[in-house]
Amino acid sequence: xxxxxxxxxxxxxxxxxxxxxxxxxxxxxxxxxxxxxxxxxxxxxxxxxxxxxxxxxxxxxxxxxxxxxxxxxxxxxxxxxxxxxxxxxxxxxxxxxxxxxxxxxxxxxxxxxxxxxxxxxxxxxxxxxxxxxxxxxxxxxxxxxxxxxxxxxxxxxxxxxxxxxxxxxxxxxxxxxxxxxxxxxxxxxxxxxxxxxxxxxxxxxxxxxxxxxxxxxxxxxxxxxxxxxxxxxxxxxxxx
Amino acid sequence: xxxxxxxxxxxxxxxxxxxxxxxxxxxxxxxxxxxxxxxxxxxxxxxxxxxxxxxxxxxxxxxxxxxxxxxxxxxxxxxxxxxxxxxxxxxxxxxxxxxxxxxxxxxxxxxxxxxxxxxxxxxxxxxxxxxxxxxxxxxxxxxxxxxxxxxxxxxxxxxxxxxxxxxxxxxxxxxxx
Numbered sequence: 001x002x003x004x005x006x007x008x009x010x011x012x013x014x015x016x017x018x019x020x021x022x023x024x025x026x027x028x029x030x031x032x033x034x035x036x037x038x039x040x041x042x043x044x045x046x047x048x049x050x051x052x053x054x055x056x057x058x059x060x061x062x063x064x065x066x067x068x069x070x071x072x073x074x075x076x077x078x079x080x081x082x083x084x085x086x087x088x089x090x091x092x093x094x095x096x097x098x099x100x101x102x103x104x105x106x107x108x109x110x111x112x113x114x115x116x117x118x119x120x121x122x123x124x125x126x127x128x129x130x131x132x133x134x135x136x137x138x139x140x141x142x143x144x145x146x147x148x149x150x151x152x153x154x155x156x157x158x159x160x161x162x163x164x165x166x167x168x169x170x171x172x173x174x175x176x177x178x179x180x181x182x183x184x185x186x187x188x189x190x191x192x193x194x195x196x197x198x199x200x201x202x203x204x205x206x207x208x209x210x211x212x213x214x215x216x217x218x219x220x221x222x223x224x225x226x227x228x229x230x231x232x233x234x235x236x237x238x239x240x
Numbered sequence: 241x242x243x244x245x246x247x248x249x250x251x252x253x254x255x256x257x258x259x260x261x262x263x264x265x266x267x268x269x270x271x272x273x274x275x276x277x278x279x280x281x282x283x284x285x286x287x288x289x290x291x292x293x294x295x296x297x298x299x300x301x302x303x304x305x306x307x308x309x310x311x312x313x314x315x316x317x318x319x320x321x322x323x324x325x326x327x328x329x330x331x332x333x334x335x336x337x338x339x340x341x342x343x344x345x346x347x348x349x350x351x352x353x354x355x356x357x358x359x360x361x362x363x364x365x366x367x368x369x370x371x372x373x374x375x376x377x378x379x380x381x382x383x384x385x386x387x388x389x390x391x392x393x394x395x396x397x398x399x400x401x402x403x404x405x406x407x408x409x410x411x412x413x414x415x416x417x
Contacts, residue, residue, distance in 0.1 A: 051359075053399070196374060216359065216392045220366035227356055234356050 019044040019208050020065055020176065025074035027060055027231075034060040035071065036231040044175070047199055047209040049219035052228035058212045059180055061228060065210060066099055066178040067091050078176070096124060100169030100177040100207070102198070104184040107165050110154035114140060117153055118168045125172060139167040143197050159190030166198045170205065177202055180212045195221045242336060243275065243283045248292060248319040249343035251311040255296045258284060258307065269339045284309060292318055323349065326361040329391055341398055351402025358398060362391050 018041040027035040034057045042048050042065075052058045063069045064076055067083045076083045078098070083091060101107065108117045118136035123129070140146045143163040148156055153164065162182060169177055182198065183191030199221045202209045211222055219225050227234040243265075250256065250264050258280055266274040287293045292315035299306040311319070323344045327333040337358070344354050366388055373384035 216363060216366060216395050217370075217388055220363060220370040220388070222367075225359075225363055227359070229352060234352070 017043050019046075019079060020210070021075075021077045022061070022065060023075045023077075025061070025064055025071040025076070027057075027064065027069070027071045033231055035064070035074075038074075038228070038232055040226060040233060042208060042210060044208055045203075045206050046224070047202060047211065047222045049222035049225040050210060050212045050228060051214065051216075051219055051225050052234075054214070056228045057231040058228045060231075062178050062180050062210060062212050066101065066176075067095055096121065097172065098175045100172065100174035102162070102165050102169045102177065102179040102182040104181040105158070105161070108153035108161055108168070111152060113150050113152055114145060114156065114160075114164045114167075115149040117164055118171050121168060121172050136167070136171060139171045140164065142201060143167045144193075157190075158185050159187075159193065162186060162190070162194045163197060166194060166201070170201050170207065173205060174207055176208045176210065178210050181214070182211070183213075183215075183218055191218070242322065242339070243279060244287055244292070245319060245322045246339050246343065247280070247283055247287065248311055248315050249323075249339075249347065251293060251309060252316065252319060252347055255308045255310040258309065261309070268342060269335075287315065291315075323347075324353070324357065326354075326358040329362045329365040329394070334394065337394060341401055345401060345405045351398070351405060355395065355398045355402060359395050362395055366391050 020042040022038060022040050025035045025038045027033075038057070038061060050058045050061060060069070064071050067076065067078075067086075070084060078094065083094075086094065109120070112120070115133060115136050118139055119129075119132040122132035122135060127135070137146065137149065140149050143166055145160050145163045145167070148160050148164070151160075153161055156164065162185075166182070169179075177198075179198065183194050186194060195218060199209070201207075209222070211218070213219055246265060246269055247261055250261055250268075256264070258277070261284075262275060262277060262280045265280070284293065288295070288309075291312055293309050294312050295307050296310035297308040299308065323340055327337045327340065341354055345351055369384040369388050369391075373381045373388075376384070
């Protein structure tokens with residue numbers, strides 16, 4: 001038998017080296033409560049899976065942590081800076097320069113080629129066309145999709161498109177990557193390939209990953225999991 | 241397989257006779273193999289020796305199966321401890337996992353607590369398998385996939401079982417008005 005005890009999910013974590021801190025987040029959408037008093041810490045370089053049933057608030061949490069939506073009350077801090085205290089411009093810059101995003105589908109521009117899609121955030125950040133293309137090419141190679149560099153996103157398979165999306169999310173060298181069901185539209189083998197490449201690339205770059213998933217097999221790529229239920233963290237069961 | 245804990249679980253809501261315990265056990269946990277009367281009575285004798293159960297009454301008419309068994313506070317405490325302990329994630333523990341989850345759910349214990357505890361233990365093993373798969377050869381990958389999908393299936397089954405029991409409970413509440 002295995003002995004377990006219930007602990008506060010962040011209680012045993014060392015304080016002080018948190019990259020992302022959420023404190024007492026509350027968020028409602030009309031009558032529906034998405035988050036109710038959720039607090040957590042994520043350290044730099046960690047790969048953390050966020051698990052929970054449908055409607056538990058895990059995607060809302062991801063959007064709050066990434067500064068895409070603001071909580072009704074409570075605070076999110078990134079490297080000690082409170083997101084709620086930033087101007088819209090500063091927040092947009094933070095998202096562009098420090099964050100990467102991968103969603104279940106639809107994040108590529110279908111009319112653009114793979115290489116233009118991956119180069120897009122670099123051009124937005126002011127990089128010259130040639131440099132942006134060279135860096136985009138090296139990321140496509142790393143994600144093993146260089147062969148579709150000149151294909152339009154709309155003409156790629158789901159697995160190829162997700163790998164291009166991961167390349168685009170990581171090409172700017174973000175400190176944090178936010179991924180919401182990144183393998184949700186893929187078959188098992190393509191999902192595994194995307195997760196392998198995503199996690200390896202993130203670890204090589206020291207990128208922190210927050211990964212929302214409902215699949216335990218996908219969560220098993222993470223260093224640890226947090227479980228959300230009814231907008232709150234479920235107490236974590238740890239081995240003693 | 242912990243027959244003793246399964247019997248304690250079946251005795252938790254009310255006292256029962258040995259033959260009734262055998263029938264219930266076969267119905268709920270037996271699958272294609274029924275448990276032998278001998279095993280039931282040996283286990284009941286051990287539980288009684290360990291003060292987990294007691295005899296509430298002996299009905300006239302003779303025969304060992306006329307005893308009415310009753311769970312003791314020690315038995316309830318032992319059952320409680322066993323039910324909340326997650327199972328080691330091995331293929332051989334699956335039958336125990338099944339029995340434990342069914343007993344916990346039908347006795348009204350919250351499904352999500354069982355799921356969360358079991359998932360924490362399963363994920364430790366799933367991480368090791370994922371790492372082994374990433375660094376191993378094709379044979380490793382195939383073997384790890386086999387384990388990973390079965391472990392994931394355990395968790396999905398606990399979740400579904402919990403939802404099913406909760407829906408049934410909600411329906412019962414509604415029909416009672």
